[in-house]
Amino acid sequence: MQAETELIRLDKITKNYRIGHEWFPALNGISHVIERGEFVAIMGPSGSGKSTLMSILGCLDGPTAGDYFLNGKKVSDLSENQRTEIRNREIGFVFQAFNLIPRTTTLENIELPMLYGNVRKKIARAKALEKLELVGLADKKNNRTNQISGGEMQRVAIARALANDPPLILADEPTGNLDTKRSNEIMDFIRMLNREKGITVIIVTHEPDIGGYAQRRIHMRDGLIEREN
Amino acid sequence: MNITTTISFSVRALMKNKFRSFLTLLGIIFGVGAVIMVMSLGYGAQLNIEERFAGMSNNLSVMPGSRSVGRVSTGAGGVNTLTLEDALAIADECPNISYVSPLVSTRSMVIYKSTNWPTTVQGVGSDFPVIGDWQIDAAKGDGRFFSEDEVHAGLKICVLGAEVYSQLFGGADAVGEIIRINRQPFTVIGVLAAKGQIGGFGNRDDVIMMPYTTAMSRLLGKVDSSINQIQLSATSTDALNAAIAEVTELLRRRHHIEASDGSADDFTVRNVAEVVSLAQSSTETMTSLLVAIAAVSLLVGGIGIMNIMFASVTERTREIGIRRAIGAKPRDIRLQFLIEAVTLCLIGGLLGILAAVGGAAILESVFKSRTAIPPNAILIAFGISTGVGTFFGYYPAFKASKLNVIEALRYE
Ligand SMILES: Nc1ncnc2c1ncn2[C@@H]1O[C@H](COP(=O)(O)OP(=O)(O)O)[C@@H](O)[C@H]1O
Ligand SMILES: [Mg+2]
Numbered sequence: 178m179q180a181e182t183e184l185i186r187l188d189k190i191t192k193n194y195r196i197g198h199e200w201f202p203a204l205n206g207i208s209h210v211i212e213r214g215e216f217v218a219i220m221g222p223s224g225s226g227k228s229t230l231m232s233i234l235g236c237l238d239g240p241t242a243g244d245y246f247l248n249g250k251k252v253s254d255l256s257e258n259q260r261t262e263i264r265n266r267e268i269g270f271v272f273q274a275f276n277l278i279p280r281t282t283t284l285e286n287i288e289l290p291m292l293y294g295n296v297r298k299k300i301a302r303a304k305a306l307e308k309l310e311l312v313g314l315a316d317k318k319n320n321r322t323n324q325i326s327g328g329e330m331q332r333v334a335i336a337r338a339l340a341n342d343p344p345l346i347l348a349d350e351p352t353g354n355l356d357t358k359r360s361n362e363i364m365d366f367i368r369m370l371n372r373e374k375g376i377t378v379i380i381v382t383h384e385p386d387i388g389g390y391a392q393r394r395i396h397m398r399d400g401l402i403e404r405e406n
Numbered sequence: 407m408n409i410t411t412t413i414s415f416s417v418r419a420l421m422k423n424k425f426r427s428f429l430t431l432l433g434i435i436f437g438v439g440a441v442i443m444v445m446s447l448g449y450g451a452q453l454n455i456e457e458r459f460a461g462m463s464n465n466l467s468v469m470p471g472s473r474s475v476g477r478v479s480t481g482a483g484g485v486n487t488l489t490l491e492d493a494l495a496i497a498d499e500c501p502n503i504s505y506v507s508p509l510v511s512t513r514s515m516v517i518y519k520s521t522n523w524p525t526t527v528q529g530v531g532s533d534f535p536v537i538g539d540w541q542i543d544a545a546k547g548d549g550r551f552f553s554e555d556e557v558h559a560g561l562k563i564c565v566l567g568a569e570v571y572s573q574l575f576g577g578a579d580a581v582g583e584i585i586r587i588n589r590q591p592f593t594v595i596g597v598l599a600a601k602g603q604i605g606g607f608g609n610r611d612d613v614i615m616m617p618y619t620t621a622m623s624r625l626l627g628k629v630d631s632s633i634n635q636i637q638l639s640a641t642s643t644d645a646l647n648a649a650i651a652e653v654t655e656l657l658r659r660r661h662h663i664e665a666s667d668g669s670a671d672d673f674t675v676r677n678v679a680e681v682v683s684l685a686q687s688s689t690e691t692m693t694s695l696l697v698a699i700a701a702v703s704l705l706v707g708g709i710g711i712m713n714i715m716f717a718s719v720t721e722r723t724r725e726i727g728i729r730r731a732i733g734a735k736p737r738d739i740r741l742q743f744l745i746e747a748v749t750l751c752l753i754g755g756l757l758g759i760l761a762a763v764g765g766a767a768i769l770e771s772v773f774k775s776r777t778a779i780p781p782n783a784i785l786i787a788f789g790i791s792t793g794v795g796t797f798f799g800y801y802p803a804f805k806a807s808k809l810n811v812i813e814a815l816r817y818e
Contacts, residue, residue: 262735276731279725280418280419293733293734294733295408
């Protein structure tokens with residue numbers, strides 16, 4: 178029963194970065210479980226290890242030691258190709274800097290994860306349009322990514338994160354480059370995804386207002402979870 | 407990810423930097439252009455050879471001297487084993503031979519009025535123009551070739567090659583004029599139509615022809631009846647092998663050579679096809695050498711491609727990071743950049759063909775060299791381009807595929 182409800186299990190995760198000849202510990206043995214359908218905010222001062230934890234949760238990087246189970250699979254010791262497939266199918270990324278591909282249209286950006294996942298072009302196009310409608314930007318489908326505003330860029334990025342209908346969305350400071358009004362719009366939308374679509378959401382933020390959207394806040398310090406509320 | 411999508415990404419990236427892409431392409435354009443141009447020179451020479459021997463495919467020639475092992479010995483110098491009587495006997499006794507002409511040859515100074523011109527004088531029979539496909543140039547006077555009777559009479563008459571005619575007479579009438587060859591007067595009775603220059607063969611129009619009887623007695627002062635060559639035409643191409651056998655058999659009999667006791671022939675029968683293949687293989691060798699030299703410029707072009715691809719990878723580090731994050735495998739990235747390099751080279755190859763066409767036209771008009779773009783040039787150019795693109799694009803593409811995803815995402 179336990180395995181049915183848990184989406185993420187971290188077991189004594191450590192991450193050391195090499196700086197010259199020294200090893201710098203960024204994560205010091207984190208153990209934690211996140212259930213399906215949760216909305217969690219990771220908070221904490223700069224340098225506390227939030228982004229490092231996110232990159233491990235996102236299968237962008239492997240831990241130095243410890244085990245990471247995602248969706249019942251032990252992903253901490255998968256090959257790069259296997260991790261890429263997990264990222265493609267099971268995780269949607271939203272970045273602070275939006276990270277849309279330059280010189281391409283909004284629609285093409287949303288198609289991209291599907292094309293990399295070998296979805297047929299025609300189907301990918303139809304689904305991309307659907308996601309663009311969901312974020313309310315259907316009228317901008319032929320705009321290049323440099324022809325829309327910051328708030329719109331982040332909405333396209335969310336649509337792209339939803340492309341392959343992943344169970345998990347990871348957002349590292351998704352509102353860091355937006356004003357308060359746009360930030361709230363984006364956060365309302367993310368909360369809607371969590372509530373209505375049952376998507377598990379983990380965001381990193383150092384703003385208490387943004388953290389307030391989550392059901393649960395994890396506070397980090399020096400590579401450890403200090404407390405949660 | 408499917409390949410057409412990958413190609414469209416690559417093309418778009420190239421279009422972003424049109425001018426830079428074009429500059430990079432110059433190396434490939436010149437490289438492919440040079441290779442195709444050199445090939446078109448070689449192909450032109452090959453066509454020349456084919457045309458030179460067109461209509462002569464039935465021809466045989468007999469040279470004095472034996473065939474040395476593996477290749478044809480040049481023979482001629484000092485070996486006087488071939489005689490006029492041999493030539494006459496072939497004409498009489500070989501049913502598969504339709505035309506026969508003896509040939510003697512010497513270098514002489516020719517004088518008309520105050521103009522001197524050193525040239526080759528050939529003594530030949532009246533069948534010679536048929537065998538060698540020579541025509542009288544009707545535009546240069548009412549001329550003709552000498553007849554069998556004139557050969558027998560040993561008259562001091564001659565026919566001028568087009569080059570000799572233009573050197574001695576410019577454009578003036580030559581037929582009926584007297585020229586001096588080795589201080590002796592000869593009457594010009596005709597001018598030959600030009601055959602044109604062929605690389606490696608000398609100018610075939612730089613020649614004077616006269617009856618072999620006259621040449622042997624008047625110019626060569628021969629006491630024996632040795633000749634340089636016998637030129638023959640078989641009755642048909644199908645009869646060629648039978649004709650060779652007949653001639654060989656006859657000459658062995660006449661020269662008292664027993665093939666069965668292992669003694670070597672003192673003559674060589676060659677057919678034109680053999681000469682053609684010899685000439686073609688030497689042109690091919692020459693062409694390959696030049697192509698190899700031209701290919702060096704491709705190396706330079708390829709290094710240019712590698713350079714631009716590295717720049718492109720660096721510039722798009724962040725894009726690579728994003729693609730990797732959302733599901734591009736290392737191999738997708740590698741393929742994307744490889745296709746980009748190959749596409750770039752293919753465009754270069756296409757422009758290179760155009761450059762070669764232009765360059766060949768210049769070679770034709772300025773240097774009077776015959777060129778012909780080989781029919782497989784497009785295939786070759788595309789082959790080269792794909793090869794260069796793959797070879798020089800691979801390493802940058804490989805580097806791109808190995809970028810660390812997190813570092814790439816953070817790249818400014
Ligand atoms: N690639 C890296 N190499 C070396 N040190 C790093 C690297 N990435 C992060 N760090 C260090 O690890 C610590 C945690 O970083 P990070 O996870 O980015 O913190 P946060 O996102 O909470 O600000 C910091 O001290 C940072 O300097
Ligand atoms: Mg951070």
